[in-house]
Amino acid sequence: MQTLKMALKSIGSNKLRAFLTMLGIIIGVMALVILVSLVNGATGSVTDTISSLGKNMITVSISDNKGAPVQISDLSEWMQDPSLGGVAAYTKESFTGKKDGNAETVDVYGVTSYYEQIQGMSMLLGRFLRSTDIDNHTYVCVINEKLATELIGYTDCLGQEITLGGIRYTVVGVVEDNDTSLTKSYNNDSLSAYIPYTSLVRMSDSATLEITSFYVDAAEDKTTKDAEERITQILLDRFEDDEDAFTVKSQDTLENTMNDVSSALTILLGGIAAISLIVGGIGIMNIMLVTVTERTREIGIRKAIGANRHVILQQFLLEAVVLCMMGCGIGIGLSWAVLQVIGIVVSSLSITFTLNGTVVLIAVGFCFLIGIVFGLYPANKAAKMKPIDALHYGG
Amino acid sequence: MEKKETMIRLKGVCKNYQIGREVIHALDEATLEVTEGEFVSIIGPSGSGKSTLMNIIGCLDVADSGEYILDGIPIEDYTEGELAKIRNKKIGFVFQSFNLIPKLTAEENVELPLIYQKVKRAERARRVEEALKRVKLERRASHYPTELSGGQQQRVAIARAIATDPSLILADEPTGNLDSATSKEIMDIFHELHQQGHTIVLITHDNDVAAQAERSIHILDGKVTEVKR
Numbered sequence: 321m322q323t324l325k326m327a328l329k330s331i332g333s334n335k336l337r338a339f340l341t342m343l344g345i346i347i348g349v350m351a352l353v354i355l356v357s358l359v360n361g362a363t364g365s366v367t368d369t370i371s372s373l374g375k376n377m378i379t380v381s382i383s384d385n386k387g388a389p390v391q392i393s394d395l396s397e398w399m400q401d402p403s404l405g406g407v408a409a410y411t412k413e414s415f416t417g418k419k420d421g422n423a424e425t426v427d428v429y430g431v432t433s434y435y436e437q438i439q440g441m442s443m444l445l446g447r448f449l450r451s452t453d454i455d456n457h458t459y460v461c462v463i464n465e466k467l468a469t470e471l472i473g474y475t476d477c478l479g480q481e482i483t484l485g486g487i488r489y490t491v492v493g494v495v496e497d498n499d500t501s502l503t504k505s506y507n508n509d510s511l512s513a514y515i516p517y518t519s520l521v522r523m524s525d526s527a528t529l530e531i532t533s534f535y536v537d538a539a540e541d542k543t544t545k546d547a548e549e550r551i552t553q554i555l556l557d558r559f560e561d562d563e564d565a566f567t568v569k570s571q572d573t574l575e576n577t578m579n580d581v582s583s584a585l586t587i588l589l590g591g592i593a594a595i596s597l598i599v600g601g602i603g604i605m606n607i608m609l610v611t612v613t614e615r616t617r618e619i620g621i622r623k624a625i626g627a628n629r630h631v632i633l634q635q636f637l638l639e640a641v642v643l644c645m646m647g648c649g650i651g652i653g654l655s656w657a658v659l660q661v662i663g664i665v666v667s668s669l670s671i672t673f674t675l676n677g678t679v680v681l682i683a684v685g686f687c688f689l690i691g692i693v694f695g696l697y698p699a700n701k702a703a704k705m706k707p708i709d710a711l712h713y714g715g
Numbered sequence: 716m717e718k719k720e721t722m723i724r725l726k727g728v729c730k731n732y733q734i735g736r737e738v739i740h741a742l743d744e745a746t747l748e749v750t751e752g753e754f755v756s757i758i759g760p761s762g763s764g765k766s767t768l769m770n771i772i773g774c775l776d777v778a779d780s781g782e783y784i785l786d787g788i789p790i791e792d793y794t795e796g797e798l799a800k801i802r803n804k805k806i807g808f809v810f811q812s813f814n815l816i817p818k819l820t821a822e823e824n825v826e827l828p829l830i831y832q833k834v835k836r837a838e839r840a841r842r843v844e845e846a847l848k849r850v851k852l853e854r855r856a857s858h859y860p861t862e863l864s865g866g867q868q869q870r871v872a873i874a875r876a877i878a879t880d881p882s883l884i885l886a887d888e889p890t891g892n893l894d895s896a897t898s899k900e901i902m903d904i905f906h907e908l909h910q911q912g913h914t915i916v917l918i919t920h921d922n923d924v925a926a927q928a929e930r931s932i933h934i935l936d937g938k939v940t941e942v943k944r
């Protein structure tokens with residue numbers, strides 16, 4: 321406590337120099353805190369935008385239905401759940417598609433109507449499958465642009481009939497092949513056709529009305545995580561609390577990618593800022609060395625009246641650490657102010673920049689470490705002085 | 716008179732300084748004894764090795780050869796930390812150039828050795844006040860050294876030396892920078908301290924000052940001789 325008072329006093333005795341010394345630390349801390357907070361704020365808002373696109377779907381697969389298979393009616397019921405945006409069953413098989421002597425292997429998806437929304441598909445022409453198509457297992461299909469051009473020869477093919485696995489289907493819609501599709505969850509290169517789930521069940525040997533895989537997404541005002549928890553709960557209730565009966569996976573790949581990019585950026589910028597902090601530390605060491613030399617006589621006096629090595633070491637080390645921590649405090653304060661100003665300037669963008677708590681803690685810890693590391697050498701130099709040499713220094 | 720312990724015993728102590736090719740014998744086979752409670756003056760012209768002698772007695776420096784026994788224990792048996800403790804508790808220094816820390820007030824300067832002794836705050840305050848009272852400077856407690864006259868600064872230095880109640884007070888030309896009136900004030904304090912039982916070794920180049928001590932030791936070119944009276 322006494323030593324702390326001494327350190328503050330000696331720093332206070334030359335305020336301008338102390339400030340200039342701290343400047344390196346202040347700038348380093350500001351760089352670290354502001355950059356990291358900005359990256360976090362910006363990616364946070366981008367991720368928010370992405371999740372608001374509703375592309376964060378959850379994939380559920382059921383491996384053991386425990387005698388209570390999920391059926392289309394169950395899905396309709398879950399559609400009403402306030403946490404869930406929608407549910408879409410799907411199953412996929414390959415069939416030969418034919419039209420006027422053309423034949424292609426087609427990926428046929430048996431789906432329910434919400435599939436369009438959950439996959440973020442956009443229709444080029446016509447409409448997607450409707451609930452009535454599912455309920456009445458009608459023979460209508462929606463095909464992708466590529467299938468239309470390959471099999472029929474042109475995309476404007478509404479009302480045309482094609483056969484899939486030997487059964488005639490009427491084309492009611494054409495799906496755009498979206499190259500910029502964010503999720504890439506449906507493949508642009510494949511020839512795809514979407515038919516009512518119930519119709520596929522009739523054609524297929526393996527597909528049954530017992531749904532084994534489906535997609536879920538979150539209601540507009542809920543997060544993907546909320547939806548994930550909700551559907552897990554529903555399924556746990558249904559399957560006797562057996563967690564192994566099903567798997568729930570959220571496919572917020574984009575969010576994850578965004579987070580990866582964000583961490584990479586944070587580490588990169590944080591690293592650069594850390595280097596400037598180290599440079600600041602070298603400044604501290606430099607000034608501490610000067611201080612030790614300047615105060616050689618004082619050290620001699622202190623030693624003459626009974627200060628041992630340990631006490632002197634502690635005194636100068638503490639001075640270096642206090643300098644660093646003061647710089648750190650000022651830096652954090654200024655960072656806060658700068659973020660506040662940036663927040664006001666870009667307020668129209670609805671991005672919020674707040675002081676990131678973790679980075680503040682890291683900055684504090686790092687400054688402390690720098691104080692110790694760069695204070696140790698000068699302090700040790702002071703502690704090692706022989707009392708007689710120190711007393712006679714400079715006179 | 717009761718038998719007193721020998722406090723300081725120097726035997727054949729040498730200290731050499733090499734400057735370029737030349738070797739200066741600052742202390743040449745110095746031998747002397749100081750008994751507890753004595754008031755000894757060491758007198759010699761400038762450059763005769765007085766300060767060197769005091770630094771060795773005060774454990775600020777070590778001899779090149781010879782033996783120094785302090786309170787019955789050879790000095791080389793102490794570690795650096797123990798020597799710091801001895802300087803702190805057993806010895807009080809008064810220097811010619813005062814050697815106060817300019818950033819600290821009179822009070823804080825006097826308090827410093829007590830802080831190193833880890834004395835509690837309340838006890839420290841009490842002892843600082845008492846020491847300043849003994850040198851009649853209680854009203855200047857919160858002044859900085861630059862705000863005090865030379866005599867006052869030296870009194871603060873004396874207060875600092877006696878605050879820890881050391882058995883030995885070492886004074887290196889304490890009146891060297893002071894006028895005669897102020898010198899007398901300072902010398903009166905030393906007499907008082909002697910009466911209170913402190914052992915005092917006072918270094919001076921002034922015969923009048925030296926004569927005030929019980930015993931005078933003469934030093935010339937590093938050689939020590941007892942002055943018979």
Ligand SMILES: Nc1ncnc2c1ncn2[C@@H]1O[C@H](COP(=O)(O)OP(=O)(O)O)[C@@H](O)[C@H]1O
Nearest residue numbers: 732734739741760761762763764765766767768
């Ligand atoms: N650190 C030193 N380096 C070299 N020579 C020194 C040193 N200290 C003292 N001396 C020399 O030793 C001699 C004795 O010095 P000192 O003890 O200071 O004399 P006094 O105090 O009697 O004036 C002088 O000749 C001085 O030049």
Ligand SMILES: [Mg+2]
Nearest residue numbers: 765766767887
């Ligand atoms: Mg001298």
